[in-house]
Every structure is written in structure tokens, then in C-alpha cells.
Amino acid sequence: MDKTYDYKRWEKELYEKWLKHRLFRATAEEAKRSGKPTFTIMMPPPNVTGDIHLGHVLDNTIQDVVARYRRMSGYYVLWQPGTDHAGIATQNVVEKELAKEGKTRFDLGREEFLKRVWAWKEKYGNRILEALKRLGVSPDWDRIRFTMDEDYTLAVKTAFVALYRAGLIYRGKRLINWCPRCGTALADDEVERKEERGKLYYLRYPLADGEGYVVVATTRPETYLGDTAVAVNPEDERYKHLVGRRVRLPFVGERRDIDGNPVEAEIPIIADPVVDMEFGTGAVKVTPAHDFNDWDIGERHSLPKVQVIDFEGKMNENAGRWVGLDRFAARNEIVKAFAEAGLLEKVEEHTYAPGRCYRCGTVIEPLPSLQWFVKMKPLAEPALKVQEEGRLKIIPEMFVKVYRNWLENVKDWCISRQIWWGHRIPVWYGPDGKEFVAHDEEEAKRLAKEYYGREVELRQDEDVLDTWFSSWLWPFATLGWPKETEDLKVFYPTQFLQSGWDILFFWDARMVMAGLFFTGEVPFEVLYLHGLLRDKEGRKFSKTLKNYREVFELLNDYGADGLRYGVLSLTPEGRDIRFDEKALEVGRNFANKIWNATRLLVLSSEGVDIDLKFTPQKPYQKWALHTLKLYAERITDALENYRFDEYAHLLYHLIWSNLADWFLESLKPDLKAKDKNAINLAHYVWLQALKLAHPLMPFITDAAYEHLNLPEKEVSLMRLDWPRIPYDFPAEYEEYEALKEAVREFRAMRDLVGLKRAPYRGDADPLFEILAGAERGEADVWVRLPSKAEVYIGLSRQQRDRVVERLRKEIEQLRKVISRIERKLNSQFVERAPKHVVEAEREKYAMLKAKLESLHRQLEALG
Structure with a gap:
């Protein structure tokens, strides 16, 4: 046995061996033949654009620990891998490549552009899955799914049609989040907000009758051109005498609302209880076409909606002299014009939280647009009920309140995106705009012929579906739904799903809704949510801050087991994780300790015929067996209840702090004497310890297992049963603990x-x-x-x-x-x-x- 543990060599050799022996394979036929209960885990599909990062390391280490533990505990495990097409992100990557050639997607046209995206996907799309193999994870790689596979596309279309026919999908003109950079609508959950320093502008709006003015405070003076009212709180004594009067918007000429109707520059002063009397002057401008709260006010007061910013983020024809200017350039010019006219009261420093695109960081623009929506309230109610009934367990419990709060206040979901890469919306329009929702064009033509009484030319909707609309089907679409497959019968519903808490709304809660609506089942029994990885000072990982290292560098420096152990040991239940590379050093040293301890046992046992038959005789031997029993029980409890950091720490204390530091030291005289009974007992103890560590540190444990001179061996520890220790020596345990205490004090x-x-x-x-x-x-x-x-x-x-x-x-x-x-x-x-x-x-x-x-x-x- 080599003096040092060469993890690079062992990681390569062992993973090839695991794949060769198909240790990760899972089929419905084998599952039924085995007679074992099934345990299914769905890998959150990483984006095809993605490079592996520490978040993937944490996600997949957790899942691999669960998968290996459940296999060893008597379950037939399917861990389903796959990737997500990541509509906006992937299109952005390919568009950037085109830009290097001096081209846009419009130069290529839709068909050619999609060919380029598919080619890019074929070349780079699975690189993150290949990278995960370096980590030692054990999904069934023969079952990789992609959210735009042919079978998966059928599932997406089936879901859309079913929801539409149930009255849960509709098309309407609503205010949506628009990203001018990505050129698409975003769901509310895809808009990120964080506090920034900005300015609060106090603008004077002259009263229409010439008797003074009203001062409004705003962070967005460029939208004043679309104002259709000034609002005050009905309880505000300062403005009660002004309600019902009108103000005149300076510099505003002819303008039209979103329906094409002319709108005057004189606008009313209205009273609405939503107005915060403490903000600014207590009088606020109302721009229904560019603010969600203002849209609601406009609906309550039947105000016209005037759009002044277009879908490229530029001022439109309603902006008069500022038409064509970028919205932020227009802001500066408008403030300048107000100042020159004596209508700018003051400008203050102000902290606010503008919405930004979760993909590119561009400030989003609320815009009125014709989009497709899912009615969420009818889907949310069953998802709340199953949690109440205990059919869905959320770990840690602190997130139950978050889950319920979101579902109780859920808004309709905008699912249409103005990009080309993705699932095209399965809606076709007739010559008069009549919509036909169908699984394919042939069905749409049949429906149109029934409606018109003749064949007509149809035009398919240009938009694609939100990426999350396909991924919310992941737990059952990957198993063949809507077809009634054997996989679906055997492996669904699933047992465990893990994710970062940040996609609880994007993905996890929506999967519960989809599972209940389409299959009548909760898609997973346990939802485990972990915190987000940050640097040791609590900051997000950022290329600008350069506060992280690439995963491959960490794998090269610490080995897969060192990385896995380090990341898991840092993961407190539910809280964000402060990453510290010292934990990886601990993990690497721990792997080396396991190697060195195994080497001591192997070399000292040469010439002894090991058969694992023994009788515990000496106090240290009985202490070791009792300690093993205690830790096996605690570790099993931690894994059963998904306390992963506790599992990591218990392993360390068992193997290093107890077995290596005390048991092996106490064993040395018996090793020297070639005491067969003691050596057999030591091999038994060490084998059980390796099994307990295997789910977290599969490489070092299998490498150590290969060197043990045992009478019978499996291809991997993962094929062995999980330890159940039958020995119980409480008196001898206390006796040896007293000896340890005396030794430490001495x-x-x-x-x-x-x-x-x-x-x-x-x-x-x-x-x-x-x-x-x-x-x-x-x-x-x-x-x-x-x-x-x-x-x-x-x-x-x-x-x-x-x-x-x-x-x-x-x-x-x-x-x-x-x-x-x-x-x-x-x-x-x-x-x-x-x-x-x-x-x-x-x-x-x-x-x-x-x-x-x-x-x-x-x-x-x-x-």
C-alpha cells in the first residue's frame, strides 16, 4: 500500500470502475425484480450554459450522500440527471458569439439562429455534467434528460393545453416586467431587488387654474410624461382642498394611451388610501403604464394608461422633444428642463431598490404588453393544503412560513417570453386573430376548420414559454409523462428534492402545484432547502470581487473527498454558508488520516488470515465497539433527518478523534503481537467506519476498502449494507472513557x-x-x-x-x-x-x- 494517498489517481480509477460495473443504474424492471422500496431523487437540472461552481458542488454532494446512503440502507435508488435549456441565458450566450461576427439573430432569422443554438448546446451543453463526475456523484448517467428533448417537449405542450382548457391560462394586456437588454418579459420572481443609492426629485406641477402648484417626489422623472393623475391620501389634511382639481404637466404636448385614444396634459388630483403620507411631499405622480402600484390605482380610478418608454428602453412618440432618447439620458434632460423653468424644487440623496433582470442585471421597465399568464390562485390552494396535511415535509421548518406566505399572496404568472430559444407557445391564430390552442399544428388546423367551416392559413405565436414552465414538470416529465410509462409507475412520486432557498418560488413551489394538478400527487415527500454559499465575510461570490476560486482548482488542491467534506461541514441548517477554504484543508487531511490509519492496519496485519471472527475481550476493544454503535446510531439519525453538517462532524469525531487517536493507539501492542482476535476485531470496526463515511467520502473509503485483506469483497462499499452494530458494552465504555480523561489530564x-x-x-x-x-x-x-x-x-x-x-x-x-x-x-x-x-x-x-x-x-x- 502506497505511503501517501494519491487522490488524483484513485478518483480516476474508481469512477471508471463504478461506471464499468453500472453501480448507478436504475430501471423499472430491475426495481420490481429487486423487491426493494424505491427512492427517487431528481437532480435540479443545471443550465446548459453553466460552468461548475461551488453551488453545484454543494447541491450534488447533498444528493450523492442521500443516494449512496439510501442504496446501502436497502432502497432501490434512481437519481435522475439532466440539464435545463435555460432560455434567456443560452440565447444571450449565442447572441454574444454572433456579435463577435458582427451579426444579430435577426440577420440569421429564427430557423438558422435556432440551428446555431442547438449546435452550441451539442458542443457545450453537457460539460457541467461531465464536470460533476470529477466530484464522484452517482446519478444514472444513461438516463440524462434535457428540457427540450422530444418527449419532454410533448409534456410541455400537453401541460399548456390542459391548463388552457381548464381555464387557467389566458392572454391579456397587463403590466409586465420588461428587460430591454434581453428583450423579453420576466416573471415577478425573476426580478431582483437590492438597495442602491439614488436621487429623489421634487417636481412642481402647476395647478391648471394658475393658483400655485403641487410638488410631487419621484425617483423616475422620465416617466412623468405618462402621468395621468396626481394622488394623495384621503386622510392627508394638507391636500384635502385640492382633491378634484387638476394640474398641468409641463412640456407635454399631444399624447395617446395604449388603446390609441388622445390624453390631455391636464390631469386630476385624486385621493387613494395606498398613498404613503410620509413619502416625499405626500403627493405622488401616477403613471399606470410604468409602475405596478400606479397600474392598480389607474384601474380603481379608470385612468388612461400612457406609455412613454418603448421595448428598447427608449422614449417613444409620447415623449415629445425627448423622443428617441435612452430613458436614463431622458431623465437628465427632463430634470434640466424642469430646473430651467423653475419647476425643480430640490433633489435629495435617496436609498431605493430598483428591479433588475436576474440574468443580465439591467434595470427592468414595467410596460403594458399582451402576454400569456397562468392563474395561480387555483393551483396554490392545493399546494397549501398538502403542506398542512403533512404530505409535503419542508426542511428546515423555518421555510414553511416562507412557502405559505408566497402561495397565499401569489400573483398570476407571466409565462410568455419574447425570445426564440425555448418551447414555442402552442397557440395558432386565424385570419381574424381567433386563437387555437393545440398540441401541434395539425390539431390546430383541424380546430380552425371546425370553427371557420373551411381551411384557413394559421400563424403560430412568436413567443416562447418561460424556462420555469418546462422545469416545473421535471419530477414527472423526466419519467415519461404524459405517457403512462413503467418509470412513472415505479419511480413517481419521488422521495427527496434539495435546492437552494433562493428558488423556492421559481421552481420548488411551482413543482408542487404542477405535480398536484397534472398527476394528483405531491411530486416529492421531502423538500430540503439549504442556504447560499458566500465568502467568509458574508459577501456573494463575484468575479468583480475575485473572492472565490474555480472548482477544478479546488479539486486539484484538495481532492473530491476533501472538497465534499469541507463544503458539507460548513452547511448549517437553512442558513447561508460562509465558505472558508480551511474546511477543505480539514477534509483533505481527514482523507489522508483515513489512508494512513488503513495503511497501519494493513501493514501490521500481514501474515494474519483475516476472517472477521472475533470475541471482544479487552476494555479498549469493548469501548471501540460501543463507540462504533453510538456513532452509527447518531450518524443514521442525522442522515434520516437530513442534518448534513452534523453527519460530517460526527464522522470526523468517530474516525479521527476516537478510532484513530485512541482505538488504533490502544491496538498497537496487539498488532505487534499479531493477535488474530484483535486484528479481526479491528478490521470489523474499521470496515464499519468506512461504510459510515462512504456516502460523503466515496473515493478514499473505496480506496481503503480495496486494500483491506478481507475474505469477501464487493465491487464498492456502496453495495454493502449500512452498519447496524449489535454490540453493547456501556460499563466498559465508561471505564475506557475514564482512562481517556486521565490520559488527557496527564x-x-x-x-x-x-x-x-x-x-x-x-x-x-x-x-x-x-x-x-x-x-x-x-x-x-x-x-x-x-x-x-x-x-x-x-x-x-x-x-x-x-x-x-x-x-x-x-x-x-x-x-x-x-x-x-x-x-x-x-x-x-x-x-x-x-x-x-x-x-x-x-x-x-x-x-x-x-x-x-x-x-x-x-x-x-x-x-
């Missing part, structure tokens, strides 16, 4: 004095001398160690006095540090400081308090 006191070995006396296990660095001898002073075992360390008087003086100084210094932290951890600091800073201080405080207690115990023992 070592600590010995280290304080600066001795490699020290004299002792008292009743102790024969192992005490080996583990503690102790020997029988004489001394001036015998110090009773603060432990359950009656053990004394021998010191000279000078040694004792030096140690007492040193301990007193350390205690005094430590008290001062603890006192400073106590003063710092006052309510003001706790309330104002960032959460992670407060947590770090509290952890430091707890650690120092524990150290102080330990020093006091040592000082007390010295007398």
Missing part, C-alpha cells in the same frame, strides 16, 4: 512541565503508560489528576512551583480577555454588529471560558 500536566515522560502512580489500565507517556517512578510531590480514575503525576517541588506560577499568570490574562469580550457582547453590539461577527465573538467567549475552567482544575490539582 498529558496536559506533563506538557505544562515540559516533560516527554513523567512518573505516575495509581490504579490504571496497562495501556495508560503507553498512551500517556507515563512510567513508574519516584517524585517529591504527587499531584492527583482531575479525572475519575485515581491517578497521580509525580513532580519535583521546583516543577510544581513553576507550573503554579505559570497557571496563575495564564488565568489572570485569560480573565482580562474574557472580561473585555463580556463588555463587548452588550445589547448594543449584538443589535448593530453583523450576525457572523456576533456569532464569532460568542464562540470565542465560550472557548475561552472552557479553557479557563480547565486551567482552574489544573491549579486546584496542584494544591
Whole structure:
């Protein structure tokens, strides 16, 4: 067995071996023959545009841990992989490539452009899945699905037609989020908001009768050209006398509403309770065509809707002298014009949160547009009910409230997108605009002929469906729906879905709605939500900040198991994850520890015929078996309840802190003596530990397993049963724990004095001398160690006095540090400081308090 663990070699060899033996394969026929319960996991499909990042590492490590654990626990597991066509993102990538050639998609036309996108997808689309193989994940790669596969396209069309015919899809002119950069509508959930510094402009609108003016405050003066009212709160005493009067919009000439009707420059002052009296002056401009709240006000008061910004983000013909200007350039010019006319009261610094496109970051423009929508309320009600009934379990529970709040306040979903890459909306229009919704053009023609009584020419809708409209079908469309396939019967509903909390609305909740509507089943039993990865200071990973490293670099530096262990160990339940590369170093060192411990066992057992038959005899052996039992139970409980960081930490404490540091050290005399009983027992213990670690660290555990000289072996630990330890030695466990405590206290006191070995006396296990660095001898002073075992360390008087003086100084210094932290951890600091800073201080405080207690115990023992 090599001296060091070459993870690059083993990762390549073992993954090829796993694939060769088809360890990840799952078929309906095999599942039925096996007689095992099925356990299905749906891989959240990464975008075909994507390069692997740490979010994918976390997602797929979690899923792989679950998949491997469930296989070893007696389930027949399907882990379904695939990719998402990612409409806007993929089209943007290909359009950027075209731009390098000096072309646009319009130069190519729809058909040729789509050929280019398909070619790009074939070349790059699966690179992220190939990258995931480096991580060691175990989905059935023979079953890869793509959200624009032929079968999947049938599912999307079937879903659209079914919803339309149920009255849940409609077309209407509504205010939508529009991205001028991507050239498409966005759903509300696809608009990101974060606070930014901006300006608040106070504009004077002259009263139409010439008696003064009303001052309105706005962050968007460029939209004033589309104002159709000024609104005040009906309870605002300052403006009650003005309600019903009119103001005149400066510089506004002829303009028309979205239906083509002329609209005057004089607009009414209206009262509406939605107006915030504390914002600005308490009087607000109302622009129904460019603000969602204003749209609602316009509906309540029957106001015309005047659009002044077009779909490219430029001022349209209603903008008069500013027509053709970019919206932000127009803002500057309009403010300048107001200032020159004496109509700009003031400008203030202001913090606000403009909506930005989740893909490109462009400030979105609310625009009135004819779009397709899904009615969400009727779909949301069953999704709320199944959670109430316990048919859907959300982990951690803190997200139940978030899930329910979104569903209880859900708005209709805009599903049409003005791009070319994606599922084209299955709607055809007749010569008079009559719409025909059908699975294909042939069905649409038949419906049109029935309607018109003759054959007519049809035109298909140019738009495509929102990417999320296809991915909300993922749990059942991947298994063959709408066909009644064996896969669907055997593997659906699924058991486990994990995702970041940030797509709870985009994807997770919508999948619940879709599953219930189309199949009558909750698509997954457990929804596990984890936090988002951030740097150790809590910032998002960003190319600008350069605060992250590429995954392949991390894999090369730490190995797959080191990366997997590090990321999972940092993942607290539900909270965002502060990534620290030191955790990966811990993971790599842990893998090396497993290798070195295995090597010690293997080399020391040469010449022994291992058959795994043993009788536990010595206290350390019984302690090891009992410890193994306790940790196996705790680890199983953590995995059953999806507490992944706890699983990682329990593994570390079992294998490194207990088995390597204590069991193997205690075993060494028996290894040296070639004690077959002890060696058999050690192989049993180590094999169980490797099995417990396998779901998280599959490479090092299988590499170690290959080196164990066992009578029978499987192709991988994953083919073995999950450990159920039948041994129970509570008395011997406590006895050995007391020995460990005595050894630790003896070592600590010995280290304080600066001795490699020290004299002792008292009743102790024969192992005490080996583990503690102790020997029988004489001394001036015998110090009773603060432990359950009656053990004394021998010191000279000078040694004792030096140690007492040193301990007193350390205690005094430590008290001062603890006192400073106590003063710092006052309510003001706790309330104002960032959460992670407060947590770090509290952890430091707890650690120092524990150290102080330990020093006091040592000082007390010295007398």
C-alpha cells in the first residue's frame, strides 16, 4: 500500500470502475425484480450554459450522500440527471458569439439562429455534467434528460393545453416586467431587488387654474410624461382642498394611451388610501403604464394608461422633444428642463431598490404588453393544503412560513417570453386573430376548420414559454409523462428534492402545484432547502470581487473527498454558508488520516488470515465497539433527518478523534503481537467506519476498502449494507472513557512541565503508560489528576512551583480577555454588529471560558 494517498489517481480509477460495473443504474424492471422500496431523487437540472461552481458542488454532494446512503440502507435508488435549456441565458450566450461576427439573430432569422443554438448546446451543453463526475456523484448517467428533448417537449405542450382548457391560462394586456437588454418579459420572481443609492426629485406641477402648484417626489422623472393623475391620501389634511382639481404637466404636448385614444396634459388630483403620507411631499405622480402600484390605482380610478418608454428602453412618440432618447439620458434632460423653468424644487440623496433582470442585471421597465399568464390562485390552494396535511415535509421548518406566505399572496404568472430559444407557445391564430390552442399544428388546423367551416392559413405565436414552465414538470416529465410509462409507475412520486432557498418560488413551489394538478400527487415527500454559499465575510461570490476560486482548482488542491467534506461541514441548517477554504484543508487531511490509519492496519496485519471472527475481550476493544454503535446510531439519525453538517462532524469525531487517536493507539501492542482476535476485531470496526463515511467520502473509503485483506469483497462499499452494530458494552465504555480523561489530564500536566515522560502512580489500565507517556517512578510531590480514575503525576517541588506560577499568570490574562469580550457582547453590539461577527465573538467567549475552567482544575490539582 502506497505511503501517501494519491487522490488524483484513485478518483480516476474508481469512477471508471463504478461506471464499468453500472453501480448507478436504475430501471423499472430491475426495481420490481429487486423487491426493494424505491427512492427517487431528481437532480435540479443545471443550465446548459453553466460552468461548475461551488453551488453545484454543494447541491450534488447533498444528493450523492442521500443516494449512496439510501442504496446501502436497502432502497432501490434512481437519481435522475439532466440539464435545463435555460432560455434567456443560452440565447444571450449565442447572441454574444454572433456579435463577435458582427451579426444579430435577426440577420440569421429564427430557423438558422435556432440551428446555431442547438449546435452550441451539442458542443457545450453537457460539460457541467461531465464536470460533476470529477466530484464522484452517482446519478444514472444513461438516463440524462434535457428540457427540450422530444418527449419532454410533448409534456410541455400537453401541460399548456390542459391548463388552457381548464381555464387557467389566458392572454391579456397587463403590466409586465420588461428587460430591454434581453428583450423579453420576466416573471415577478425573476426580478431582483437590492438597495442602491439614488436621487429623489421634487417636481412642481402647476395647478391648471394658475393658483400655485403641487410638488410631487419621484425617483423616475422620465416617466412623468405618462402621468395621468396626481394622488394623495384621503386622510392627508394638507391636500384635502385640492382633491378634484387638476394640474398641468409641463412640456407635454399631444399624447395617446395604449388603446390609441388622445390624453390631455391636464390631469386630476385624486385621493387613494395606498398613498404613503410620509413619502416625499405626500403627493405622488401616477403613471399606470410604468409602475405596478400606479397600474392598480389607474384601474380603481379608470385612468388612461400612457406609455412613454418603448421595448428598447427608449422614449417613444409620447415623449415629445425627448423622443428617441435612452430613458436614463431622458431623465437628465427632463430634470434640466424642469430646473430651467423653475419647476425643480430640490433633489435629495435617496436609498431605493430598483428591479433588475436576474440574468443580465439591467434595470427592468414595467410596460403594458399582451402576454400569456397562468392563474395561480387555483393551483396554490392545493399546494397549501398538502403542506398542512403533512404530505409535503419542508426542511428546515423555518421555510414553511416562507412557502405559505408566497402561495397565499401569489400573483398570476407571466409565462410568455419574447425570445426564440425555448418551447414555442402552442397557440395558432386565424385570419381574424381567433386563437387555437393545440398540441401541434395539425390539431390546430383541424380546430380552425371546425370553427371557420373551411381551411384557413394559421400563424403560430412568436413567443416562447418561460424556462420555469418546462422545469416545473421535471419530477414527472423526466419519467415519461404524459405517457403512462413503467418509470412513472415505479419511480413517481419521488422521495427527496434539495435546492437552494433562493428558488423556492421559481421552481420548488411551482413543482408542487404542477405535480398536484397534472398527476394528483405531491411530486416529492421531502423538500430540503439549504442556504447560499458566500465568502467568509458574508459577501456573494463575484468575479468583480475575485473572492472565490474555480472548482477544478479546488479539486486539484484538495481532492473530491476533501472538497465534499469541507463544503458539507460548513452547511448549517437553512442558513447561508460562509465558505472558508480551511474546511477543505480539514477534509483533505481527514482523507489522508483515513489512508494512513488503513495503511497501519494493513501493514501490521500481514501474515494474519483475516476472517472477521472475533470475541471482544479487552476494555479498549469493548469501548471501540460501543463507540462504533453510538456513532452509527447518531450518524443514521442525522442522515434520516437530513442534518448534513452534523453527519460530517460526527464522522470526523468517530474516525479521527476516537478510532484513530485512541482505538488504533490502544491496538498497537496487539498488532505487534499479531493477535488474530484483535486484528479481526479491528478490521470489523474499521470496515464499519468506512461504510459510515462512504456516502460523503466515496473515493478514499473505496480506496481503503480495496486494500483491506478481507475474505469477501464487493465491487464498492456502496453495495454493502449500512452498519447496524449489535454490540453493547456501556460499563466498559465508561471505564475506557475514564482512562481517556486521565490520559488527557496527564498529558496536559506533563506538557505544562515540559516533560516527554513523567512518573505516575495509581490504579490504571496497562495501556495508560503507553498512551500517556507515563512510567513508574519516584517524585517529591504527587499531584492527583482531575479525572475519575485515581491517578497521580509525580513532580519535583521546583516543577510544581513553576507550573503554579505559570497557571496563575495564564488565568489572570485569560480573565482580562474574557472580561473585555463580556463588555463587548452588550445589547448594543449584538443589535448593530453583523450576525457572523456576533456569532464569532460568542464562540470565542465560550472557548475561552472552557479553557479557563480547565486551567482552574489544573491549579486546584496542584494544591
